[in-house]
Amino acid sequence: MIRSTIHRTIARAGLAAGALLLAAGLMPRPAAAQGSGSATMDTIRQRGQLICGVSTGVPGFSLPDSQGVMRGLDADSCRAVAATVLGDQNKVKFVPLTTTNRFTALQSGEIDVLIRSTTWTLGREANLGLLFAWVNYYDGTAFMVKKSTGVKSAKELDGATICVQPGTSTELAINDYFRINHMKFTPVLIQDYAEIQNAFFSGRCDAYSTDGSGLAVTRFAQGPKADDYVILPEVISKEPLGAMVRKGDDKWFDMVRWTFIALLTAEEEGVTSKNVDEMLKSTTPGIRRLLGVDGDMGKALGVDNKWAYNAIKQVGNFAEIWDRNIAPMGVPRGLNNLWNKGGLQYPPPIR
Numbered sequence: 365m366i367r368s369t370i371h372r373t374i375a376r377a378g379l380a381a382g383a384l385l386l387a388a389g390l391m392p393r394p395a396a397a398q399g400s401g402s403a404t405m406d407t408i409r410q411r412g413q414l415i416c417g418v419s420t421g422v423p424g425f426s427l428p429d430s431q432g433v434m435r436g437l438d439a440d441s442c443r444a445v446a447a448t449v450l451g452d453q454n455k456v457k458f459v460p461l462t463t464t465n466r467f468t469a470l471q472s473g474e475i476d477v478l479i480r481s482t483t484w485t486l487g488r489e490a491n492l493g494l495l496f497a498w499v500n501y502y503d504g505t506a507f508m509v510k511k512s513t514g515v516k517s518a519k520e521l522d523g524a525t526i527c528v529q530p531g532t533s534t535e536l537a538i539n540d541y542f543r544i545n546h547m548k549f550t551p552v553l554i555q556d557y558a559e560i561q562n563a564f565f566s567g568r569c570d571a572y573s574t575d576g577s578g579l580a581v582t583r584f585a586q587g588p589k590a591d592d593y594v595i596l597p598e599v600i601s602k603e604p605l606g607a608m609v610r611k612g613d614d615k616w617f618d619m620v621r622w623t624f625i626a627l628l629t630a631e632e633e634g635v636t637s638k639n640v641d642e643m644l645k646s647t648t649p650g651i652r653r654l655l656g657v658d659g660d661m662g663k664a665l666g667v668d669n670k671w672a673y674n675a676i677k678q679v680g681n682f683a684e685i686w687d688r689n690i691a692p693m694g695v696p697r698g699l700n701n702l703w704n705k706g707g708l709q710y711p712p713p714i715r
């Protein structure tokens with residue numbers, strides 16, 4: 365009894381002393397704090413390269429061009445992070461990942477960040493030790509069918525076979541939708557992206573379901589044959605697609621999150637890759653803070669104050685990234701517009 369009270373007293377005294385030392389900045393800090401304050405960021409700096417997980421090849425999102433250069437919204441999102449952290453958008457290695465191996469690649473440390481049409485859900489955040497830093501595309505599950513079937517609504521899909529990639533939130537969305545509507549379907553689960561498209565185009569499935577963006581670009585990629593396919597009007601779920609990091613490295617989470625916020629703020633303030641050098645002379649306080657002319661925003665994040673300048677100059681603001689990658693596929697900006705243009709992107713203040 366007495367002994368346990370003494371122990372408790374000592375333990376409490378120890379805690380109090382620790383708190384005092386910590387307040388005085390005298391307590392030895394964890395190893396990571398001696399660098400940027402982020403173990404992930406320190407590793408990236410040491411290797412001189414960001415390792416970014418992307419999909420295995422979706423036009424508009426992450427697909428190598430004829431020169432082998434990775435193109436797309438997700439690829440450019442990776443580049444922007446490389447620019448804010450390392451000052452150079454080219455210091456990035458892209459790792460193509462499937463719908464089923466994407467999370468283990470992040471958990472194991474094979475990649476630093478996952479930007480790969482991945483939907484933010486409770487299960488993924490609560491169960492996997494991972495979390496979402498930002499949404500770079502607000503999407504929803506939809507269906508595509510051959511026009512020749514005459515099907516005009518998802519409500520007509522009772523009894524259909526549906527091609528879907530395994531390990532996706534699409535599978536779950538379809539299950540809910542068919543249950544709610546008292547309909548049945550047979551899933552045809554195919555992991556490989558090229559294979560699932562072949563399966564659909566060759567008639568193995570009545571419908572192909574994935575994020576609406578994926579369907580739109582797949583249809584677009586058919587060129588003159590695009591008209592043979594119809595994306596049904598029902599959007600059956602919310603699919604906020606985002607950038608994911610491992611839990612436990614808050615400074616790295618901040619860095620990824622604020623990179624996206626910087627790209628959106630640049631759009632909001634009219635700062636582009638073309639005018640960013642002139643904008644350094646702007647008298648607008650928000651622009652001066654964004655570009656590192658005033659304040660220590662970069663320093664607060666553990667990087668150079670030119671963090672956002674580098675990303676905007678090299679990769680462009682969010683609208684430039686969208687216009688370069690998604691707009692040419694005929695996909696309207698819609699929900700992905702800034703909040704003051706009718707969309708959902710609302711970047712918190714950089715101050």
Ligand SMILES: N[C@@H](CCC(=O)N[C@@H](CS)C(=O)NCC(=O)O)C(=O)O
Nearest residue numbers: 419420421481482483532533557578
């Ligand atoms: N957003 C859903 C679906 C993800 C998904 O299936 N994406 C597809 C269509 S955009 C894809 O990345 N396909 C290319 C690939 O598998 O590499 C999820 O997070 O589960």
